[in-house]
Amino acid sequence: MTKLDCNVTSCIHNSDNCCCKSAIIVEGNQAKDSYDTFCGSFDENKDGSFRNVFKTPESRLEVDCEASNCVYNEDRHCSASHIGIAGDGAREAGHTECSTFKTR
Ligand code: SF4
Numbered sequence: 001m002t003k004l005d006c007n008v009t010s011c012i013h014n015s016d017n018c019c020c021k022s023a024i025i026v027e028g029n030q031a032k033d034s035y036d037t038f039c040g041s042f043d044e045n046k047d048g049s050f051r052n053v054f055k056t057p058e059s060r061l062e063v064d065c066e067a068s069n070c071v072y073n074e075d076r077h078c079s080a081s082h083i084g085i086a087g088d089g090a091r092e093a094g095h096t097e098c099s100t101f102k103t104r
Contacts, residue, residue: 001060002078006085008096012045018057019085026065026078026085026098034101037067039085042093071102 006019013020021041028037063078072080080100087096 002063002080003060003082004085008042008085008087008090010045010090012043015057019061020055020057021061022058023062026063026067028067031067031069031101032103034097034099037098037101038093039096040093042090042096044091067101069104071104
């Protein structure tokens with residue numbers, strides 16, 4: 001399980017810079033740099049009206065990942081102990097990225 005910090009506060013799953021999902025998927029099967037990756041689990045919190053009152057932030061979660069050029073990618077699964085998803089103010093998934101991506 002991977003510890004996740006996420007600053008995409010415009011996502012409905014975000015709470016206190018953590019993610020409330022138990023698993024996410026990171027996309028970017030052709031990625032050569034972090035900006036080629038994005039969080040495929042992003043859902044826009046339109047006008048910021050949704051508040052996640054039922055779920056609590058997960059400190060560790062499963063990260064499936066299509067970025068096979070990353071050193072942490074093991075059989076489409078992230079093996080890093082800690083990753084950061086960036087994209088404050090994102091309006092769509094493509095505005096986010098895995099900032100921990102490291103080319104093999
Ligand atoms: S660190 Fe690498 S393997 Fe892990 S989610 Fe980010 S891009 Fe995918």
